[in-house]
Amino acid sequence: MTSTTANTAKTTGTTVVSFENVTKSYGAVRAVDGLSLELYPGETVALLGPNGAGKSSTLDLLLGLRPADTGSVTVFGGTPGQAIAAGRVGAMLQSGGLMEEVTVRELVTLGCALHPRAHPVEEVLTRAGITAIADRKVNKLSGGQEQRVRFALATAGANDLIVLDEPTTGMDVTARQSFWATMREQADQGRTVLFATHYLEEADAIADRVIVLHRGRILADGSAAEIKAKAGARKVSFDLTEPFEEERLRELPFLTRLDVHGSTVKLQSRDADATVHAVYGLGLYPRNLEVAGLGLEQAFIALTEAEEATAS
8 A cells, every 4th residue: 555645744744753762671671772763644554573573662652651761752743642632643452451341332432432533433333343243242252353342442533643553363354354444544544554463464465664673673664565675585486306405405505595395495595596597507407486576474584584693
């Protein structure tokens, strides 16, 4: 998804969120390490990173749930608390439970009543796809239904920034597709959507910007295509019908990853042409040869593993 609004905002300097050299530590652990970034209106931004990369801490700082040790975090030009009090930020977090001995409708009604820029309750229920379960007690919901209720509460009013932490966990495929269709509509209306996810295929398909965190720092920041290109590798797969020695394949030039399953060889290479040429040089004849760019998940793994190797 692309956003003309976001591109215009970058040109004019309009920002929704600004982190300036922000740090946050928990004892000896530096969760956020000199983080600087800006988010713009209309962007859909995926926040990726391995466990411990600082994603949750970054979201906590953005939402004012924790103070920064150093640096500054501004949201719509003020503090996170001011933006939230003004009804400009909606959040859907993994942490925190839902009130149980109430119906879905009662809980959403309360959320709308508390929002300074509230939408009508029925509109919120419909958008979240929970009208059919509106009269069910919250403690009788499935995990996916609970996620939809959290989404309803996050969009109970006219927020300009929506922050989502693993939003589709527990949702089935149909529910996930419906959820992201709604998020596209939100971004098309000029709202900024920031989401952390372990479903990298969602980031690839949905986000017009991907930020990869590693040890509290930005490892990569760009479109999904740019992140894939930054990984600097391509994937190659082929079948070998003649006998071969796996150890000889491990000596191929520019190889970054090798997986052999029976007669099928899958590898990643920084120079696919040179690697394939070397396969022929071993006297092997690869059949069903395929060469393609890395997917976002593979690029993410390649980038983080390279960073870990450098750090060690």
